[in-house]
Amino acid sequence: MIIPLKExxxxxxxxxxxxKLLKDNPNTPEYRDWLxxxxxxxxxxxxxxxxxxxxxxxxxxxxxxxxxxxxxxxEKMDEFLELVEDFRSSxxxxxxxxxxxxxxxxxxxxxxxxxxxTQEEIKALAEAENxxxxxxxxxxxxxFIEAQDNQPGPTExxxxxxxxxxxxxxxxxxxxxxxxxxxxxxxxxxxxxxxATNKGASNLSETTASSRTGFQPRSYTVSEESPxxxxxxRNYNLSSRAGFKVPGVAKDLGxxxxxxxxxxxxRAPGFIGGFLNNLGSGxxxxxxxxxxxxxxxxxxGVGGRLGGLGGSLTSNPKSKLAIYxxxxxFFFLALFMTFFQGGEATPVSEEPPPTNKDLxxxxxxxxxxxxxxxxxxxxxxxxxxxxxGLGTANIExxxxxxxxxxxxxxxxGGVEELDGTTKTITWTLTSMETNKPKTVHFTVxxxxxxxxxxxxxxxxxxxxxxxxxxxxxxxxxxxxxxPNWAGIKRTILDAIDKNPVSxxxxxxxxxxxxxxxxxxxxxxxxxxxxxLSSNSSLVSGRPIGNVEPDIPISACARGVNGPGIPIxxxxxxxxxxxQDSAIYSANHLSGKINHVPVNFEDAVTAxxxxxxxGNSNCGRGTPYSKCPPEFSGEDDPYSMAFFDDQHANMFLIxxxxxxxxxxxxxxxxxxxMAVVRALNER
Amino acid sequence: xxxxxxxxxxxxxxxxxxxxxxxxxxxAFIPKASPPTASPLPSVSKNFEGGGNPVPxxxxxxxxxxxxxxxxxxxxxxxxxxxxxxxxxxxxxFEQELVLSTGQKxxxxxxxxxYQTNPWTLTAQIFGINYQTSSDQADYEQAKTSFxxxxxxxxxxxxxxxxxxxxxxxxxGDKQYIQQNAETWLKSK
Numbered sequence: 001m002i003i004p005l006k007e008x009x010x011x012x013x014x015x016x017x018x019x020k021l022l023k024d025n026p027n028t029p030e031y032r033d034w035l036x037x038x039x040x041x042x043x044x045x046x047x048x049x050x051x052x053x054x055x056x057x058x059x060x061x062x063x064x065x066x067x068x069x070x071x072x073x074x075e076k077m078d079e080f081l082e083l084v085e086d087f088r089s090s091x092x093x094x095x096x097x098x099x100x101x102x103x104x105x106x107x108x109x110x111x112x113x114x115x116x117x118t119q120e121e122i123k124a125l126a127e128a129e130n131x132x133x134x135x136x137x138x139x140x141x142x143x144f145i146e147a148q149d150n151q152p153g154p155t156e157x158x159x160x161x162x163x164x165x166x167x168x169x170x171x172x173x174x175x176x177x178x179x180x181x182x183x184x185x186x187x188x189x190x191x192x193x194x195x196a197t198n199k200g201a202s203n204l205s206e207t208t209a210s211s212r213t214g215f216q217p218r219s220y221t222v223s224e225e226s227p228x229x230x231x232x233x234r235n236y237n238l239s240s241r242a243g244f245k246v247p248g249v250a251k252d253l254g255x256x257x258x259x260x261x262x263x264x265x266x267r268a269p270g271f272i273g274g275f276l277n278n279l280g281s282g283x284x285x286x287x288x289x290x291x292x293x294x295x296x297x298x299x300x301g302v303g304g305r306l307g308g309l310g311g312s313l314t315s316n317p318k319s320k321l322a323i324y325x326x327x328x329x330f331f332f333l334a335l336f337m338t339f340f341q342g343g344e345a346t347p348v349s350e351e352p353p354p355t356n357k358d359l360x361x362x363x364x365x366x367x368x369x370x371x372x373x374x375x376x377x378x379x380x381x382x383x384x385x386x387x388x389g390l391g392t393a394n395i396e397x398x399x400x401x402x403x404x405x406x407x408x409x410x411x412x413g414g415v416e417e418l419d420g421t422t423k424t425i426t427w428t429l430t431s432m433e434t435n436k437p438k439t440v441h442f443t444v445x446x447x448x449x450x451x452x453x454x455x456x457x458x459x460x461x462x463x464x465x466x467x468x469x470x471x472x473x474x475x476x477x478x479x480x481x482x483p484n485w486a487g488i489k490r491t492i493l494d495a496i497d498k499n500p501v502s503x504x505x506x507x508x509x510x511x512x513x514x515x516x517x518x519x520x521x522x523x524x525x526x527x528x529x530x531x532l533s534s535n536s537s538l539v540s541g542r543p544i545g546n547v548e549p550d551i552p553i554s555a556c557a558r559g560v561n562g563p564g565i566p567i568x569x570x571x572x573x574x575x576x577x578x579q580d581s582a583i584y585s586a587n588h589l590s591g592k593i594n595h596v597p598v599n600f601e602d603a604v605t606a607x608x609x610x611x612x613x614g615n616s617n618c619g620r621g622t623p624y625s626k627c628p629p630e631f632s633g634e635d636d637p638y639s640m641a642f643f644d645d646q647h648a649n650m651f652l653i654x655x656x657x658x659x660x661x662x663x664x665x666x667x668x669x670x671x672x673m674a675v676v677r678a679l680n681e682r
Numbered sequence: 683x684x685x686x687x688x689x690x691x692x693x694x695x696x697x698x699x700x701x702x703x704x705x706x707x708x709x710a711f712i713p714k715a716s717p718p719t720a721s722p723l724p725s726v727s728k729n730f731e732g733g734g735n736p737v738p739x740x741x742x743x744x745x746x747x748x749x750x751x752x753x754x755x756x757x758x759x760x761x762x763x764x765x766x767x768x769x770x771x772x773x774x775x776f777e778q779e780l781v782l783s784t785g786q787k788x789x790x791x792x793x794x795x796x797y798q799t800n801p802w803t804l805t806a807q808i809f810g811i812n813y814q815t816s817s818d819q820a821d822y823e824q825a826k827t828s829f830x831x832x833x834x835x836x837x838x839x840x841x842x843x844x845x846x847x848x849x850x851x852x853x854x855g856d857k858q859y860i861q862q863n864a865e866t867w868l869k870s871k
Contacts, residue, residue: 326692329699333706539856549858552739554803554851558750565800568751588856591797591805594775609807612857614814632789632809654814658859 018053022088022096023471025478025681026081028486035081040074050080057083060092089477361385361397361459371449378408378443383457385429386437397427397440399457405444412440428462431511470518470680473603478677482648488670491530492678496521501534502578509582512563514596515589518679519603520582522672523589523610526638530669534578538585547572585610600673601631604640607672608633615653615667622651622664637667642674734837734847737763738865742851753802762849764802769845771795776839786810786828790836805853808832813860826867833868 017038024031039050050072057064064083072080087096362384369377387393401407401416401423410416414425427440446453482488496503502524506517524532527541539548547570556566556573564583566573575581590596592609608616609632617635618627626646629635637650650671651664670678743757753760776792788810798805811829815822840847854864 326696326699329696329703333699333703550856552803552853552861553744554739554742554753554853555799557752557755557800558745560752560755560800568747570747570751573752587797591793592791592807592809594777594791594793594797609809610856612813612855612860613809614812657857658814658816660814660819 018056018096021053021084023680025481025485026085027480028681030486032077032081036074036077039080040072040077054083056096057087060096061087061090085477361457363455363457365455369446372446378445379405379453380409380441380443381455381457382439382441383427384437384439385432385459387432387461393432394462395429395432395459396462397429397457397459399425399442399455401425401444402453402455404448404451405446405453407442408445409441409443411442414440414442470516470676472598473516473519473600473673473676474680475600479644479646481677482642482645482674485642488642488674489678489681492525492670492675493682495525495530495532496675496679499532499534502532505534505579505582508579509564509586512583513586513590515586516597516676518676519589519597519607519672520586521679522675523585523607524582525670525675526611526672537575537578537581539575539581542574544575544578544581545569546574548574603676604636604673605631605633607639608636611636611638612657615651617651617653617664620651620653620664622653624650637671639671639673641667641669641671643671643677647671734833734840734850735868736847736850736852738869739851739861740865755802759849760802760851763804763851766840766845766847766849767798767801767804770804770840770843773843774798776836778835780832780835782828782831784824784828784831786824788828788832790832792836792839799853803851803853806833806836807855808836813855813857813863815863825863826870829864829867830871833864 021035021039024034026032051068054064054067054070058068064087067083070076070079364382364384365379369379371377381399383397383399385395385397387395399414407416407423407425410425412427414427416423416425425442429438432438444453444455503517503521506520506524509515509520510517520538521532524536524538524541527538528536529541531541535544536542537544537546537548540550542548548566549572551566551573553572556568558568561567561576564580564587566580566584567576575584589606589610592606593602595602597603597606613633613636615636615638616629616633617624617637618629624635627635633639635650637647637652640647641650642648650667652661652667653664655661655665737759741759743754743759745751745754755761770792774792775794776790778790779787780790781787788808790806790808792804792806808829811832812821812825813829815825837847840850854860
């Protein structure tokens with residue numbers, strides 16, 4: 001399925017709104033007002049950003065395709081909301097952002113950021129796309145992309161060549177990975193200069209670029225990017241879709257690609273297709289397309305023979321009956337084993353496994369350059385790295401200077417190191433934000449004529465635990481909010497917005513510890529009773545620099561300091577800075593469950609334990625009704641008060657540490673998870 | 683003749699299939715032995731003898747605030763604690779859920795080294811106990827007994843890894859009242 005250029009461009013322009021559309025709480029009047037104003041008002045008729053949004057949904061999940069042609073008039077706002085809600089709760093939710101990132105890559109050649117494009121420029125791009133040549137190119141590329149999607153994905157940790165392209169009539173590529181040229185000794189007259197190979201490693205991405213000397217210089221650049229993901233076949237189909245950037249070489253690429261595509265796609269259905277065709281047609285299938293074609297690649301022949309056997313069997317009516325009987329018996333057997341033998345059906349996980357491999361890397365270079373000593377024989381590489389995970393990441397890119405070349409220009413802070421005879425260039429990119437690509441460049445000079453120069457860039461995340469976002473910590477779908485949620489949320493967000501310094505410290509602590517910063521905000525909100533200040537600790541809300549009674553004297557020593565380490569203060573321990581209290585708290589929060597909270601249950605349990613757990617409401621003679629708790633901490637007001645309508649009536653058992661309330665007092669402040677929810681719905 | 687052959691080819695697998703199904707059906711209707719009535723979680727006895735007596739916070743040598751304050755890292759107690767904890771570090775984390783004789787379900791977590799505050803203090807947490815209780819409250823004895831039983835499990839685990847719990851400085855939680863009640867209960871056994 002091709003997303004028209006215009007719609008991609010439109011989505012990029014309206015990305016922020018689309019994010020808000022997907023992430024804010026749709027059950028609030030504010031959301032509906034905003035939606036009406038931004039998307040359904042009569043002034044927005046000229047260019048409705050809903051259309052590109054829906055194109056993207058349809059690209060991610062075909063079930064949304066029928067909506068492409070839907071004209072979402074103001075009367076259909078509720079229908080649209082249902083669609084959004086459905087997508088929010090689907091396992092493809094995250095893919096939206098990946099698809100967006102892919103679209104960004106496709107537009108890299110445009111000389112200005114997309115969010116600065118005017119409507120006229122977008123229109124011009126769209127018109128350019130409508131030429132027959134471009135449409136033909138797009139169709140052929142799309143065919144290829146879908147063929148890649150249809151290939152079975154490799155399992156985790158092994159992806160020898162699945163992420164790469166196959167060009168059957170191209171020369172062998174030197175070295176492993178990257179473009180695979182299996183048969184033809186001659187290089188394509190024009191072809192791809194760049195390809196990305198996914199190595200399947202936990203957080204390492206590679207991309208390869210090949211260039212050749214000895215030809216007339218051309219400036220063609222082709223780029224295939226294959227985002228680095230944890231490989232699960234289901235997930236792979238989405239994330240391996242190559243995004244092409246083909247300013248000039250498209251036609252030549254297309255002809256090669258098409259052949260490769262046909263051959264690749266033929267394999268998978270060959271055996272099964274041949275067998276089924278033949279079985280179904282009583283032997284005629286032995287001459288059918290599937291078996292005949294695939295016998296050439298070695299698999300269809302077997303399919304055809306089996307199909308022929310099946311066909312001869314089915315030609316006898318009695319045998320046919322017997323086969324039906326046998327098939328029925330097998331079904332019966334399977335059902336019986338499932339229901340009566342205690343055999344539980346294995347649940348099929350719908351969610352892709354959590355990953356921290358959220359990198360895409362694209363490398364580009366000229367395809368051909370003249371032979372040295374021509375001064376134009378330099379090969380300039382451009383590496384584009386994009387972090388598509390949550391939070392921020394420090395990323396290290398390394399690139400070994402290819403054989404038979406010497407580096408002549410290293411830009412963007414790259415550092416060249418000599419290890420034996422190999423030279424490696426390293427770039428360190430810190431605090432990369434999601435979906436904000438960065439590029440680095442370097443240039444090499446070939447030292448020999450008529451050579452292929454292959455070059456591999458690698459990238460990895462270096463900042464330890466990947467930072468998760470608040471959305472991972474909330475249940476899906478979100479339960480209805482408590483009464484007056486709009487007011488509660490406003491109070492929470494106002495308090496946080498007034499303390500940008502605190503937010504900066506939460507985020508800093510989050511980068512170091514991996515604990516989502518929203519959770520630290522929630523924790524701090526509870527400890528300070530909503531009076532957030534960067535002068536009050538996350539441990540107890542006491543002023544920074546004061547003794548923290550909850551930190552034992554064994555926790556600090558003279559001369560022992562560092563991020564998150566308490567220091568001796570007076571007769572006890574405390575913190576020198578607000579940041580240290582945030583880091584200390586984040587580590588201790590994780591220590592309550594021995595890992596960084598990664599989901600709703602983790603977060604709630606850890607927060608309750610952080611607060612001592614003594615105020616859990618169930619079995620304590622309170623009117624709180626949602627008992628027993630679904631999991632540890634779910635009945636603790638410090639974690640859950642005002643998170644949703646079922647936690648709007650919680651009670652304090654101990655009015656102070658060790659001092660019991662008699663009777664239990666209504667807990668009137670939002671708990672930490674309500675803060676997380678408010679931040680996520682912003 | 684050919685038809686008979688076909689029937690023979692079909693009859694044989696069908697016969698075996700029926701036998702196979704019967705083999706599966708019959709056991710399904712045989713009543714299984716009733717499951718054990720005991721809790722699936724392990725339980726511990728009420729005998730606290732042989733438990734541990736970790737170093738109470740009040741006995742930890744400190745240096746005066748004029749000299750910088752905090753723990754005296756040169757003291758033998760702190761050094762011994764660090765030595766004993768180092769024997770455990772490769773075995774961390776320790777996580778266990780227990781149902782105690784009091785009926786209380788608790789979770790023990792001694793987190794891995796990255797979540798420990800420092801090398802000479804072992805954070806060992808027992809969740810599920812009301813540490814905020816006091817001696818005038820009805821659940822005090824239950825909380826105390828529960829803690830002592832669960833802490834015994836921790837001491838056993840420490841010993842099983844070649845370390846001496848009596849030489850270790852243990853932080854029982856992140857609240858002052860948790861540490862105070864824990865140490866009070868340990869003294870009273």
